Amino acid sequence: xxxxxxxxxxxxIFVLVLWQVLFELKIxxxxxxxxxxxxxxxxxxxxxxxxxxxxxxxxxxxxxxxLIIGVVLAFLLSSLSSxxxxxxxxxxxxxxxxxxxxxxxxxxxxxxxxxxGDAAIIFMVVHSVIWPMSRSIIDGFKAVPRIYTEVGRNMGxxxxxxxFGVYLPASFERLFSGIKVGWARAWRGLISAEMVFGGxxxxxxxxxxxxxxxxxxxxxxxxxxxxxxxxxxxxxxGLFRTVEKNTIVKWGMTH
Amino acid sequence: MGDDTxxxxxxxxxxxxxxxxxxxxxxxxxxxxxxxxxxxxxxILGPSGCGKSTxxxxxxxxxxxxxxxxxxxxxxxxxxTDRIMVFQDFNQLFPWKTVLNNLTYPLKLNxxxxxxxxxxxxxxxxxxxxxxxxxxxxxxxxxxxxxxxVAIARAMALGSEIVLMDEPFAALDAMSRNQMQDELIRIKExxxxxxxxxxxxxxxxxxxxxxxxxxxxxxxxxxxxxxxIEKPVTPASAGYGELWKHLNQLxxxxx
Numbered sequence: 001x002x003x004x005x006x007x008x009x010x011x012x013i014f015v016l017v018l019w020q021v022l023f024e025l026k027i028x029x030x031x032x033x034x035x036x037x038x039x040x041x042x043x044x045x046x047x048x049x050x051x052x053x054x055x056x057x058x059x060x061x062x063x064x065x066x067l068i069i070g071v072v073l074a075f076l077l078s079s080l081s082s083x084x085x086x087x088x089x090x091x092x093x094x095x096x097x098x099x100x101x102x103x104x105x106x107x108x109x110x111x112x113x114x115x116x117g118d119a120a121i122i123f124m125v126v127h128s129v130i131w132p133m134s135r136s137i138i139d140g141f142k143a144v145p146r147i148y149t150e151v152g153r154n155m156g157x158x159x160x161x162x163x164f165g166v167y168l169p170a171s172f173e174r175l176f177s178g179i180k181v182g183w184a185r186a187w188r189g190l191i192s193a194e195m196v197f198g199g200x201x202x203x204x205x206x207x208x209x210x211x212x213x214x215x216x217x218x219x220x221x222x223x224x225x226x227x228x229x230x231x232x233x234x235x236x237x238g239l240f241r242t243v244e245k246n247t248i249v250k251w252g253m254t255h
Numbered sequence: 256m257g258d259d260t261x262x263x264x265x266x267x268x269x270x271x272x273x274x275x276x277x278x279x280x281x282x283x284x285x286x287x288x289x290x291x292x293x294x295x296x297x298x299i300l301g302p303s304g305c306g307k308s309t310x311x312x313x314x315x316x317x318x319x320x321x322x323x324x325x326x327x328x329x330x331x332x333x334x335x336t337d338r339i340m341v342f343q344d345f346n347q348l349f350p351w352k353t354v355l356n357n358l359t360y361p362l363k364l365n366x367x368x369x370x371x372x373x374x375x376x377x378x379x380x381x382x383x384x385x386x387x388x389x390x391x392x393x394x395x396x397x398x399x400x401x402x403x404x405v406a407i408a409r410a411m412a413l414g415s416e417i418v419l420m421d422e423p424f425a426a427l428d429a430m431s432r433n434q435m436q437d438e439l440i441r442i443k444e445x446x447x448x449x450x451x452x453x454x455x456x457x458x459x460x461x462x463x464x465x466x467x468x469x470x471x472x473x474x475x476x477x478x479x480x481x482x483x484i485e486k487p488v489t490p491a492s493a494g495y496g497e498l499w500k501h502l503n504q505l506x507x508x509x510x
Contacts, residue, residue: 147346147347148346150315150317150334150340150342151342151347153316154315154334154335154336154338154339155360155361155365156334156361156364156365157364165360165364169349169351170349172351250393251350251351251393251395252350252393252394252395253351
């Protein structure tokens, strides 16, 4: 465990040093290839003077809002679709079709229907979340072992009680993987959308990186990329791993 | 021993129980009738596919049937806590709940509102199966035999009129199996339980049951007798060999 971490740290240091050496060799103009200290300074400046922190919070706020709407809608639609085999088949088709559309391809629709702004971003996040989440719910519920539902019914659970008491926890691994896929897609989609909108009221991290390009601030661009990576790592290791450790790993339900 | 009034009304009354599957038409249970009284320990023996599992699933309320199944005079219409099932599958505990909460949860569902009362009752029954020290474990941390003991404790804590056991020890190794049989007999005597126990193991039926039933092809009863051997039963007990031969012959003739 410690050895692996050490190797990873050594690798990062190696890349940083190599980068700086390449910079010192002056192969490319400074305007296109910034030094490590330049990126560091840009990073500080982004937060201190250009309110990147606020923009990140704004982006994440939209993301969480869209995630919640997407998950709730996925539950509602998946439940409604389970009324009979025909509705299930239709919803299954809808999920398959819409799941194939990259979020970014829906931006023109979002702009025309909802205008440039937060609503369009949320629309895209919901799109990114709802289909993989529906897939997880439908497959996850189907895969719940019969013995759990029978034990639940034996205890007197039925209807929604059975859903919350047995189906949800028993399929948690799949539901959570649906959320993870949804988050990954939404996060990418959100940054793309903000880059396309490039301003207006959509002042998020995607806007920030486009704005740095317009200003020919290459150090600022790399600084933003680093921030995007760090947020991804924080969510993956800080949030998702912690949730998993306290649920499916603790319950011995990982495969 | 319970008093006479308790013993005159059967806990379980089955009359003309009939079940067939269609397409192709297969007779699973044909015209079964028998009664089970308070503190009976009925072992049902039968070759694979004789319908003994279907019988217990009908009693548990998991299957549709024709005829009469009554618990204390009340018709069985679906699962209920007066008939708790202990399955063969070790995975009948909810893996997302601790051992203790696997017992308190069904108590909560069945109207025990006081948290402390639930905990005390669950601890009391875990103690009866000698697993109190494991109360904070998760099911995946227990051995197969321990899981089955928790499942039995859960059934007892719910105050089930009759505990239905579908080959609960069949997946255990021989040593643990004997241990579990002894323990079950001890608990059953102490708690004055009524048990219906499915097995395909003659030794198990003779060791545990005070009544032994043999089912043959098409789900008919071909033997329904009192177990004449005094407990504790060992292969050296008087009459053990004769009874074993008799039951073995019945099973052979009705394959």
